[in-house]
Amino acid sequence: MILLEHAVQPTPATYQHAEAGLLEMTGGIEAWWSGRAATACIHAYYAARLLRPDVAHPQAVVPAMMCPTAAQAALIAGIEPRFADVDADSGLVTLENIQARCTPQTVAVVVIHLLGNVVELDAIRVWCHDQRILLIEDPTQALGGRFADGSFTGSGAELALYSLNRTKIIEAGGGVLVARSARVVDALHASAAQLRLQSSLDRETRTQLALSSRNLHHSLAGLLRMGLAAPQQVAQAFLAVRPAYEPLYLLACDPSLDLNAAWAALPAALVHRLELARLYAEHLRAGSWKLLTGFEQSGVCWRFSLLLRDGSQQVAFSEAVRRDGFHVSNLYWAANQFFRPQDACPGADRFGRRVVNLWVDQTVDADYVRRCCASLLAHAPQ
Ligand SMILES: *Cc1c(COP(=O)(O)O)cnc(C)c1O
Numbered sequence: 215m216i217l218l219e220h221a222v223q224p225t226p227a228t229y230q231h232a233e234a235g236l237l238e239m240t241g242g243i244e245a246w247w248s249g250r251a252a253t254a255c256i257h258a259y260y261a262a263r264l265l266r267p268d269v270a271h272p273q274a275v276v277p278a279m280m281c282p283t284a285a286q287a288a289l290i291a292g293i294e295p296r297f298a299d300v301d302a303d304s305g306l307v308t309l310e311n312i313q314a315r316c317t318p319q320t321v322a323v324v325v326i327h328l329l330g331n332v333v334e335l336d337a338i339r340v341w342c343h344d345q346r347i348l349l350i351e352d353p354t355q356a357l358g359g360r361f362a363d364g365s366f367t368g369s370g371a372e373l374a375l376y377s378l379n380r381t382k383i384i385e386a387g388g389g390v391l392v393a394r395s396a397r398v399v400d401a402l403h404a405s406a407a408q409l410r411l412q413s414s415l416d417r418e419t420r421t422q423l424a425l426s427s428r429n430l431h432h433s434l435a436g437l438l439r440m441g442l443a444a445p446q447q448v449a450q451a452f453l454a455v456r457p458a459y460e461p462l463y464l465l466a467c468d469p470s471l472d473l474n475a476a477w478a479a480l481p482a483a484l485v486h487r488l489e490l491a492r493l494y495a496e497h498l499r500a501g502s503w504k505l506l507t508g509f510e511q512s513g514v515c516w517r518f519s520l521l522l523r524d525g526s527q528q529v530a531f532s533e534a535v536r537r538d539g540f541h542v543s544n545l546y547w548a549a550n551q552f553f554r555p556q557d558a559c560p561g562a563d564r565f566g567r568r569v570v571n572l573w574v575d576q577t578v579d580a581d582y583v584r585r586c587c588a589s590l591l592a593h594a595p596q
Contacts, residue, residue: 216467217248226469232477240368242392249465251377251389259291260405262322262348274322275315277307278550278562284324297550299559322348327356330515331508335370357383359514386476411466435547445555452552490574491515497587517571525567527595534593540586541573
C-alpha cells in the first residue's frame with residue numbers, strides 16, 4: 215500500500231520489486247510506503263494505540279541513543295516517549311533497560327539496530343508479547359543485515375520500519391513499514407485514516423524547516439557537551455519550540471520514485487560497505503579508541519564508528535580530520551536530554567560523547583578510506 219495525501223492506494227509497479235524483496239527478507243505480510251520513516255513511525259504508533267484501547271495515556275519506550283525521530287513521532291501520535299538507556303560501549307538497547315522504563319501504560323517499544331550493530335530480539339520479543347506491547351524494529355541502519363542465527367534484520371518483531379532517504383543504505387527516497395502479523399495489518403488499515411499528511415508545505419519551506427531543526431539539535435547538543443546548560447533547561451527550550459517542526463514529519467509517498475532499481479543495487483552496496491568497514495578496522499587497530507565491529511556479525515555497516523577513550527577530544531579531533539577533507543559526524547546525542555532528562559541514561563550519554571562516525575557509502579572508495587585513516591591516526595588524541 216502507499217500513503218498519499220488524501221488516499222491510500224495499492225503499491226505501484228515501480229515499488230513492487232523492492233516491496234517483494236522486503237517482505238521476503240522479513241517474513242512480512244504487507245508493506246506501507248510513505249515519504250519518510252518518521253511518517254511510518256507515526257503510523258505504527260497509531261496502530262499500537264488501536265491495539266490497546268484499554269490504555270488511556272499511552273507511552274512508548276524508545277532507545278536514548280538515536281536521532282530524535284522516534285520520540286518526536288510519538289508526541290505527534292499522542293504518545294508520551296520514555297527513554298531506555300543503551301550499553302555505553304555498543305550504543306545498543308538492552309532488555310533490562312527496556313523493562314526499567316516500561317509501565318502499565320506502555321503500548322509500544324522501538325528497537326534500533328544502531329550503525330549496523332544488531333540488537334538480538336528474541337528475549338525482548340517474548341517479554342513485549344507477554345506485556346501486550348507492540349514491538350517495533352527499526353533496521354534502517356542494518357538493512358540486509360543478519361541476526362546471530364542468520365535470519366534477516368526486520369524479521370525480529372511484529373512490525374519493522376525503514377528509512378530509504380538520503381544517507382541511508384538505500385537512498386531512493388521514502389519510508390516503509392512492514393507488518394508481520396494479521397492483527398497489525400488490520401490496525402494499520404484502521405489507523406491510516408488518522409494520518410494527516412502535509413499537502414500545504416512547499417519545498418522551500420520544508421528545506422528551511424529541516425535545516426532549522428538540524429541546527430537546533432546541534433546547537434543544544436553543543437551546550438550540553440560544554441556543560442553550559444543543564445539538560446532540564448535544554449529540554450524546556452526544545453519542547454517549547456518542538457511543535458513548529460511537526461509538519462516535517464508527515465510526508466506522503468512519492469509514487470514517481472523508482473525503488474526497484476535501488477533495491478536491485480542493494481547486494482553490491484552491502485559488499486562495498488563491508489569492504490570499506492574492514493579496511494578502516496585494519497588500519498585503525500592501534501589507536502586511542504575502541505572500534506565498533508558489529509558489522510562483522512551483521513554483514514552490514516552504515517557508518518564505521520570509533521569510540522574515543524577521551525570524550526573531551528571529540529569535537530577537536532573531528533574538526534581536525536574534517537579540515538583534512540574527510541567526512542566525520544558525531545550527530546548522536548542522548549535523546550532523553552532533549553525530551554525527558556529525568557529518564558536518566560548514563561550509557562547513552564557516555565556513548566554520545568565519544569562516538570565518531572566515518573563514511574562507507576558509495577561516495578567514498580578504498581583510496582579515500584586509506585587517506586582518511588592516515589588523517590585519523592595523525593590527529594589521534596593521545
Ligand atoms: C534516518 C533515520 C530515521 C528517520 O528517517 P526519515 O526517513 O528521515 O524519517 C529513522 N530511524 C533511523 C534508524 C534512521 O537512521
